Amino acid sequence: MSQQNEFNDPKKDNLLADFADRVMEGTAVQIASSPDEELVSLEKTVLRLNDAIPPASVDEASVKQMLVRLKARVRREEQAATPSLWKRLFDIQSNLQIGMILAAVAVLVLVFISVPALQPGGSAVSGTAFSGGNILIAGGLITVLVLVYFLSRRK
Numbered sequence: 340m341s342q343q344n345e346f347n348d349p350k351k352d353n354l355l356a357d358f359a360d361r362v363m364e365g366t367a368v369q370i371a372s373s374p375d376e377e378l379v380s381l382e383k384t385v386l387r388l389n390d391a392i393p394p395a396s397v398d399e400a401s402v403k404q405m406l407v408r409l410k411a412r413v414r415r416e417e418q419a420a421t422p423s424l425w426k427r428l429f430d431i432q433s434n435l436q437i438g439m440i441l442a443a444v445a446v447l448v449l450v451f452i453s454v455p456a457l458q459p460g461g462s463a464v465s466g467t468a469f470s471g472g473n474i475l476i477a478g479g480l481i482t483v484l485v486l487v488y489f490l491s492r493r494k
Contacts, residue, residue, distance in 0.1 A: 351378055358382050362389050439488045446484060450477050 355378060361367035362385055370382045 351375065354378060355381050355385070359385050362386060435488075435491070439484065443481065443484050446480055447477070450480060 358367060370379055370386065
C-alpha cells in the first residue's frame with residue numbers, strides 16, 4: 340500500500356496546475372519545455388482547450404463589427420428579395436393583367452397594320468381613314484380579348 344501510483348504524482352499535478360493558471364491569465368501561450376512527455380501532452384491539451392473555449396465576454400469592437408456585418412447582410416438580402424421594376428412589370432405568369440394588356444396591344448397593332456389589306460381593292464375612295472367595318476372588326480377583337488381574359492382568370 341505504500342507503493343506510489345504513477346498517476347498520483349503531486350509534482351506533475353502542481354506543474355500542470357501552474358501552467359493551466361498561467362494560460363487562463365494569458366501569460367503562457369506556449370508549452371513549457373519539460374523532459375516529461377506526459378506533462379507536455381497535457382500542456383498541449385490545456386492550450387487546445389483554451390483556444391477552443393471562447394472568452395466569457397466579447398469586447399466592444401467585436402460587437403460593433405458584428406452589428407455592421409449583420410446590417411450589411413440584411414441590406415443585401417432585402418435588395419435580393421425585391422425584384423426590379425422591369426421584372427415585376429413583365430412577369431406575365433404572376434401578373435396576368437399585364438400579359439393581357441400586352442396581348443391586346445399586339446392584336447390592335449396587328450389589326451391596324453392589316454386594315455388596308457382587308458379593304459376591297461380598286462376602291463374609288465382610298466383616302467378614308469376608317470370605315471364602319473373596320474371599327475366593328477376592332478371592337479370584335481377587343482371583345483374576344485376581354486372574354487378570354489375573364490374566362491382565364493384565377494378564381
